[in-house]
Amino acid sequence: MWGWLLRRLGQIIPTLLILSVLIFALQQLMPGDPAIIMAGEERGDPQVLAEIRAELMLDRPLWEQYGAWLWRLLHGDLGFSWRIRQPVGELILEKLPVTLQLGLMAFVIAVVIGVPAGIVSAAYRDRPADWAANGIALAGISTPNFWLGIMMILLFSVNLGWLPPSGYVPLTEDWRQSLATTIMPAFVLGGGIAGVFMRHTRAAMIGALGQDYVRTARAKGLPERVVIGRHALRNALIPVVTLGTIELGRLLAGAVLTEQIFSIPGFGKLIVDAVFNRDYPVVQGVVVVTALIFVTLSLIGDLLYMAINPRLRVA
Amino acid sequence: MSASASPAVAPAGAPAVARADSPGRRALRRFFRHRLAVLGLVVVLVFVLAALLAPWIAPYDPVATSWSRIRRAPSALHWFGTDENGRDVFSRVLWGARASLMAGGLSVTAALLLGVPFGLLAGLAGGWVDTIISRITDAMLSVPFLILAIALAAFLGPALENAMLAIAISASPIFVRLARGMAMEAKATEWVEAARSLGNPPWRIAVLHVLPNIVPPLLVQATLSIAEAIIAEASLSFLGLGQQPPNPSWGSMLNAAQRFLTQAPWMAVYPGLAIFLVVLAFNLLGDGLRDALDPRARGR
Numbered sequence: 054m055w056g057w058l059l060r061r062l063g064q065i066i067p068t069l070l071i072l073s074v075l076i077f078a079l080q081q082l083m084p085g086d087p088a089i090i091m092a093g094e095e096r097g098d099p100q101v102l103a104e105i106r107a108e109l110m111l112d113r114p115l116w117e118q119y120g121a122w123l124w125r126l127l128h129g130d131l132g133f134s135w136r137i138r139q140p141v142g143e144l145i146l147e148k149l150p151v152t153l154q155l156g157l158m159a160f161v162i163a164v165v166i167g168v169p170a171g172i173v174s175a176a177y178r179d180r181p182a183d184w185a186a187n188g189i190a191l192a193g194i195s196t197p198n199f200w201l202g203i204m205m206i207l208l209f210s211v212n213l214g215w216l217p218p219s220g221y222v223p224l225t226e227d228w229r230q231s232l233a234t235t236i237m238p239a240f241v242l243g244g245g246i247a248g249v250f251m252r253h254t255r256a257a258m259i260g261a262l263g264q265d266y267v268r269t270a271r272a273k274g275l276p277e278r279v280v281i282g283r284h285a286l287r288n289a290l291i292p293v294v295t296l297g298t299i300e301l302g303r304l305l306a307g308a309v310l311t312e313q314i315f316s317i318p319g320f321g322k323l324i325v326d327a328v329f330n331r332d333y334p335v336v337q338g339v340v341v342v343t344a345l346i347f348v349t350l351s352l353i354g355d356l357l358y359m360a361i362n363p364r365l366r367v368a
Numbered sequence: 369m370s371a372s373a374s375p376a377v378a379p380a381g382a383p384a385v386a387r388a389d390s391p392g393r394r395a396l397r398r399f400f401r402h403r404l405a406v407l408g409l410v411v412v413l414v415f416v417l418a419a420l421l422a423p424w425i426a427p428y429d430p431v432a433t434s435w436s437r438i439r440r441a442p443s444a445l446h447w448f449g450t451d452e453n454g455r456d457v458f459s460r461v462l463w464g465a466r467a468s469l470m471a472g473g474l475s476v477t478a479a480l481l482l483g484v485p486f487g488l489l490a491g492l493a494g495g496w497v498d499t500i501i502s503r504i505t506d507a508m509l510s511v512p513f514l515i516l517a518i519a520l521a522a523f524l525g526p527a528l529e530n531a532m533l534a535i536a537i538s539a540s541p542i543f544v545r546l547a548r549g550m551a552m553e554a555k556a557t558e559w560v561e562a563a564r565s566l567g568n569p570p571w572r573i574a575v576l577h578v579l580p581n582i583v584p585p586l587l588v589q590a591t592l593s594i595a596e597a598i599i600a601e602a603s604l605s606f607l608g609l610g611q612q613p614p615n616p617s618w619g620s621m622l623n624a625a626q627r628f629l630t631q632a633p634w635m636a637v638y639p640g641l642a643i644f645l646v647v648l649a650f651n652l653l654g655d656g657l658r659d660a661l662d663p664r665a666r667g668r
Contacts, residue, residue, distance in 0.1 A: 064503075064506070068503050068506040068507050068510060069507070071504055071506075071507040072507035072508075072510060072511070075507060075508070076519075079519060079520070079523045080523070082520070082523040082524055083523050191655075192648065195595070195644055195647040195648035196644050196647075197599045197603065197643050197644065199602075199603065199606055200622060203625070203629065203636050204636070204637075204640065206629060207633050211629055211630050211633070218629075303512050305512060305515065306512035306513065306515045307514075309514060309515065309518065309603075310603055310606065310607070313607070314626070324515070325518075325607060327522075328518060328609065329608070331522075333522075333523070336519055337519075339515070340511055340515060340519045343512060344507075344510045344511045347510050347511065347512065348510050351510075
């Protein structure tokens with residue numbers, strides 16, 4: 054187990070280093086002079102431009118710029134926003150809890166819908182319940198979540214007037230209002246992932262139901278409810294847990310458009326606003342943090358997989 | 369070909385007929401038995417035709433504004449209504465199919481051309497070449513697809529071509545990984561061993577012996593990737609990073625529609641429905657191709 058963990062970390066570190074090079078290289082794709090963008094109104098003043106260039110180390114060779122950037126990154130310094138004039142790390146920390154609330158709600162919705170649907174689908178394989186679950190899952194996966202968001206606003210806010218169309222109230226301020234403002238976006242985010250969960254749970258359950266121990270349990274005369282619930286499900290959920298951590302990371306990507314639609318001031322809206330404002334350090338910072346979260350989650354997923362599947366512990 | 373695909377084929381339960389039957393023909397028959405996949409193929413073809421024939425079948429000019437026909441509800445004159453500038457939504461949806469399908473098709477083709485050679489190289493060469501290529505792939509896959517595409521498109525600048533390039537780059541690592549895995553599997557087989565012992569150079573083995581065998585899984589992944597790429601293009605255009613106004617694209621139409629949700633909901637309904645249908649069709653097609661080409665992978 055420890056050997057495995059060391060090997061895994063040995064893979065992650067070079068991966069993250071290469072990623073840092075790629076993220077740094079993004080700057081080089083940028084059209085135009087960053088100093089001019091950053092100077093804003095004062096772009097005509099050569100004195101200001103020279104100062105900015107010196108500050109951003111734009112007058113130094115690339116490898117030196119990268120070295121300095123990486124050094125600051127390793128010390129938790131994600132740079133300084135060009136527009137909001139605030140450290141990027143602070144900005145991200147401010148916005149992250151909002152997205153975390155949204156993401157966790159979406160995750161709960163996805164699990165609560167997706168996993169039981171997958172179990173039912175596998176238990177009633179090739180029957181109407183299975184077709185219905187498969188159809189809904191496929192529709193969920195195929196719906197662009199920003200369109201689903203717009204349609205839900207149209208139905209629940211514009212036509213029925215049940216929920217606010219946009220905005221966000223923090224949990225600490227008023228939990229009822231907070232839930233009212235986040236339930237639609239959480240459903241939009243969770244809906245597509247519920248489809249993914251359903252498909253994987255179904256596949257894993259079908260695999261488990263074909264195993265010898267399930268046949269033995271049935272031969273013993275155990276009721277089907279016990280066979281499915283206690284014997285098949287436990288084994289089927291192992292791959293689903295790993296998948297869950299990966300999907301949790303993917304929620305971050307989904308949050309980008311969903312937060313934009315519902316005007317929720319989270320992590321996703323931060324990157325979109327930064328893109329519009331050409332605030333490149335913020336874009337880079339968001340990508341760095343997303344990758345870190347994603348890599349950490351997949352490591353946790355692997356550890357969980359080892360923890361609940363004793364057969365792998367020796368490997 | 370058509371004979372084997374017709375309903376005259378023996379039902380699934382019948383014993384196998386001892387007749388010369390190529391694997392390709394069997395795959396084709398499996399595919400056509402899959403009714404939903406055929407439906408997906410038909411819908412995809414309808415959208416492709418709509419995109420190709422848009423200049424002739426669109427009833428109005430997609431960019432012509434008309435101040436006397438602003439935000440009209442759907443009617444016999446304007447099937448999908450008109451938008452905030454009096455443009456015909458139906459015509460714009462037809463023309464928008466061009467941006468979406470082009471982005472889907474071209475960016476996935478580019479991702480294949482970029483990803484497959486590197487994957488084959490990594491899988492066949494092994495050693496440090498494999499290590500470097502694999503770590504770069506891991507690095508790219510550790511950023512969620514859409515965030516990577518948004519970041520790339522942001523730095524490249526807003527334009528449909530740049531959005532397509534961003535999507536292609538973001539979609540390529542999955543093909544590297546797939547081609548690498550398949551090449552490693554193929555490398556261990558006897559027929560590649562035989563080809564090597566006959567003195568074939570590595571590139572020849574890669575192109576003639578490995579590539580044809582990995583086409584089926586690549587085709588399946590490419591179809592599913594097109595679905596993802598279409599959503600990505602719509603997302604980027606929605607954010608203003610793809611197709612630029614006044615040219616129509618489903619994503620940018622939805623962006624405009626959001627501001628008129630109370631007055632003109634039809635502006636939001638139809639472009640989104642078009643994205644949903646075409647993505648659903650590509651997903652059905654991909655699932656059907658997977659069942660037809662690789663029966664072992666069913667239910668994955």
